[in-house]
Amino acid sequence: xxxxxxxxxxxxxxxxxxxxxxxxxxxxxxxxxxxxxxxxxxxxxxxxxxxxxxxxxxxxxxxxxxxxxxxxxxxxxxxxxxxxxxxxxxxxxxxxxxxxxxxxxxxxxxxxxxxxxxxxxxxxxxxxxxxxxxxxxxxxxxxxxxxxxxxxxxxxxxxxxxxxxxxxxxxxxxxxxxxxxxxxxxxxxxxxxxxxxxxxxxxxxxxxxxxxxxxxxxxxxxxxxxxxxxxxxxxxxxxxxxxxxxxxxxxxxxxxxxxxxxxxxxxxxxxxxxxxxxxxxxxxxxxxxxxxxxxxxxxxxxxxxxxxxxxxxxxxxxxxxxxxxxxxxxxxxxxxxxxxxxxxxxxxxxxxxxxxxxxxxxxxxxxxxxxxxxxxxxxxxxxxxxxxxx
Amino acid sequence: xxxxxxxxxxxxxxxxxxxxxxxxxxxxxxxxxxxxxxxxxxxxxxxxxxxxxxxxxxxxxxxxxxxxxxxxxxxxxxxxxxxxxxxxxxxxxxxxxxxxxxxxxxxxxxxxxxxxxxxxxxxxxxxxxxxxxxxxxxxxxxxxxxxxxxxxxxxxxxxxxxxxxxxxxxxxxxxxxxxxxxxxxxxxxxxxxxxxxxxxxxxxxxxxxxxxxxxxxxxxxxxxxxxxxxxxxxxxxxxxxxxxxxxxxxxxxxxxxxxxxxxxxxxxxxxxxxxxxxxxxxxxxxxxxxxxxxxxxxxxxxxxxxxxxxxxxxxxxxxxxxxxxxx
Numbered sequence: 001x002x003x004x005x006x007x008x009x010x011x012x013x014x015x016x017x018x019x020x021x022x023x024x025x026x027x028x029x030x031x032x033x034x035x036x037x038x039x040x041x042x043x044x045x046x047x048x049x050x051x052x053x054x055x056x057x058x059x060x061x062x063x064x065x066x067x068x069x070x071x072x073x074x075x076x077x078x079x080x081x082x083x084x085x086x087x088x089x090x091x092x093x094x095x096x097x098x099x100x101x102x103x104x105x106x107x108x109x110x111x112x113x114x115x116x117x118x119x120x121x122x123x124x125x126x127x128x129x130x131x132x133x134x135x136x137x138x139x140x141x142x143x144x145x146x147x148x149x150x151x152x153x154x155x156x157x158x159x160x161x162x163x164x165x166x167x168x169x170x171x172x173x174x175x176x177x178x179x180x181x182x183x184x185x186x187x188x189x190x191x192x193x194x195x196x197x198x199x200x201x202x203x204x205x206x207x208x209x210x211x212x213x214x215x216x217x218x219x220x221x222x223x224x225x226x227x228x229x230x231x232x233x234x235x236x237x238x239x240x241x242x243x244x245x246x247x248x249x250x251x252x253x254x255x256x257x258x259x260x261x262x263x264x265x266x267x268x269x270x271x272x273x274x275x276x277x278x279x280x281x282x283x284x285x286x287x288x289x290x291x292x293x294x295x296x297x298x299x300x301x302x303x304x305x306x307x308x309x310x311x312x313x314x315x316x317x318x319x320x321x322x323x324x325x326x327x328x329x330x331x332x333x334x335x336x337x338x339x340x341x342x343x344x345x346x347x348x349x350x351x352x353x354x355x356x357x358x359x360x361x362x363x364x365x366x367x368x369x370x371x372x373x374x375x376x377x378x379x380x381x382x383x384x385x386x387x388x389x390x
Numbered sequence: 391x392x393x394x395x396x397x398x399x400x401x402x403x404x405x406x407x408x409x410x411x412x413x414x415x416x417x418x419x420x421x422x423x424x425x426x427x428x429x430x431x432x433x434x435x436x437x438x439x440x441x442x443x444x445x446x447x448x449x450x451x452x453x454x455x456x457x458x459x460x461x462x463x464x465x466x467x468x469x470x471x472x473x474x475x476x477x478x479x480x481x482x483x484x485x486x487x488x489x490x491x492x493x494x495x496x497x498x499x500x501x502x503x504x505x506x507x508x509x510x511x512x513x514x515x516x517x518x519x520x521x522x523x524x525x526x527x528x529x530x531x532x533x534x535x536x537x538x539x540x541x542x543x544x545x546x547x548x549x550x551x552x553x554x555x556x557x558x559x560x561x562x563x564x565x566x567x568x569x570x571x572x573x574x575x576x577x578x579x580x581x582x583x584x585x586x587x588x589x590x591x592x593x594x595x596x597x598x599x600x601x602x603x604x605x606x607x608x609x610x611x612x613x614x615x616x617x618x619x620x621x622x623x624x625x626x627x628x629x630x631x632x633x634x635x636x637x638x639x640x641x642x643x644x645x646x647x648x649x650x651x652x653x654x655x656x657x658x659x660x661x662x663x664x665x666x667x668x669x670x671x672x673x674x675x676x677x678x679x680x681x682x683x684x685x686x687x688x689x690x691x692x693x694x695x696x697x698x699x700x701x702x703x704x705x706x707x708x709x710x711x712x713x714x715x716x717x
Contacts (some may be wrong), residue, residue: 204687206644211428212424212675215417215424232541232636240634244420244553264542264544266544
């Protein structure tokens with residue numbers, strides 16, 4: 001771990017050296033920050049996304065930087081995936097490095113804490129991977145290039161009501177942020193549309209026996225059951241429901257897109273409808289990015305790293321726009337330019353930000369035929385209405 | 391949400407409380423069935439705890455992990471024997487062969503653990519073998535996680551587990567198997583201890599090791615035998631649970647703890663008490679949540695709440711005898 005960190009710092013040093021050299025006497029070379037776990041259990045997420053930020057910065061500087069003369073400097077801070085470390089890192093980035101924008105943090109927990117700070121300091125932040133629905137509610141300086149968990153619940157609630165025609169739904173969820181967040185999101189949308197969640201049963205993480213909860217749901221007799229959980233629990237639930245002779249259709253979430261479910265639950269998965277990632281046509285821009293990234297770092301990018309690449313480029317484009325207009329790098333102006341991003345052609349697809357800083361994105365709907373998921377279409381929710389994209 | 395009113399077409403008769411329906415007949419019997427099978431599993435595992443305690447006055451905290459090893463062995467053997475043959479007589483035979491070999495393996499493992507980790511501490515303070523048992527428990531579960539990974543593995547049913555409908559109450563062949571096997575194991579064990587020479591020797595050892603030895607009983611052999619039987623029962627319990635709850639490295643931890651509570655509730659050291667304690671605990675857990683409105687998130691606390699109450703009110707357990715402190 002120490003060694004890889006050293007190599008990383010070395011790369012950073014080499015990368016920033018020509019920046020200093022070119023910048024020379026001009027102290028105006030703007031800095032942007034990257035924050036993520038570069039060591040510890042989650043290091044892989046941080047390292048892959050930081051690679052993207054470095055790649056984007058390098059490509060930007062190779063094209064001449066701002067106004068053809070001013071390169072950008074990237075400062076990477078290791079959050080170790082811990083909130084306390086994240087807070088001291090943002091302190092350093094903000095007051096000592098005087099960054100004008102931040103890519104990251106990578107993890108949801110750190111993003112909540114750091115988001116509060118950047119909001120107060122007036123530094124725009126773009127997270128590639130913090131999915132919790134409430135992250136962007138921190139304030140108008142917080143953006144993300146990853147789909148919010150909130151959208152999934154919203155699409156689910158509307159789809160169940162509008163397309164599947166259900167009016168009553170039962171829910172069986174786990175007591176963790178993920179499951180509970182999806183349950184609450186789906187319920188809000190489903191009830192706003194006019195449906196009713198007639199029974200919601202909870203269980204603890206690690207439970208294996210759901211017969212009590214299922215028996216109660218069976219008695220409440222809803223038209224369908226929503227089970228927003230991870231594969232191990234969902235397999236168990238589907239099997240025990242069949243043991244209780246339940247014929248009620250099951251609905252699920254992106255946790256179901258992990259193929260492990262078919263190993264654990266076999267044909268009990270037949271007929272399950274779930275909300276998962278939208279199918280994206282692979283663009284030429286995406287394959288160029290993947291090959292450049294892989295050539296440089298020896299490993300391919302994960303989906304968060306892809307998001308980090310788009311986020312960094314969006315930030316640089318916004319800075320460029322502000323610099324051309326004013327000759328300065330004003331933090332507020334940069335935030336406004338990021339918010340004004342329209343139809344940005346990113347490698348992950350066309351990027352737009354919603355009013356609250358969320359990525360405008362889509363969800364896919366799937367129906368399982370025996371043990372094979374079939375694609376039903378791509379959906380999103382605009383102004384409280386379900387919209388089918390294709 | 392405490393009591394859920396029920397308005398479905400399922401039932402005609404309902405338990406009422408001041409005019410408000412609480413739970414229907416069908417739902418009540420379904421919960422009863424679920425509680426009985428859950429309790430049957432606890433009872434089966436509690437037998438192992440209670441036997442070891444009865445002889446050695448020592449709680450074998452590695453019991454739940456022996457159960458896990460038994461389940462893994464059963465899983466691998468069953469998959470090996472079964473190959474790709476469809477459900478039928480052969481899969482049932484393969485299942486029972488796998489179970490018997492797994493019982494033998496677990497029995498050897500139990501004897502080995504006793505020899506290596508507990509026997510050298512027999513004359514040490516009472517705390518020492520207890521700590522050693524916790525150590526063995528960690529070693530077993532961590533080794534399993536290291537060797538087999540931390541994901542759950544599916545133990546396929548060797549028979550057609552299509553549920554049977556008794557009116558609106560549904561019961562699976564697997565649930566029947568759990569009840570039958572638990573009951574059979576308890577009766578066999580009871581007959582063995584009450585009617586055979588070996589059993590007599592076990593009872594003698596349990597009463598007083600020193601005197602038993604003077605009477606010509608090989609106490610070491612009896613203790614080994616106790617661990618062998620207890621571990622073999624754990625393997626049966628592990629395999630029966632695995633059919634329903636899958637196989638994973640920490641599967642013995644929570645079930646083991648609850649079975650321990652069941653043994654204490656029934657009166658630790660008492661075979662029928664363990665059976666009764668297990669069934670009672672299963673029913674309490676199911677009905678506590680389903681009828682008495684305890685939030686589902688607190689389901690696991692029921693067992694330990696019962697443990698505390700029993701320890702305060704009747705520490706010798708429901709079926710236990712009050713023992714005088716040996717001087």
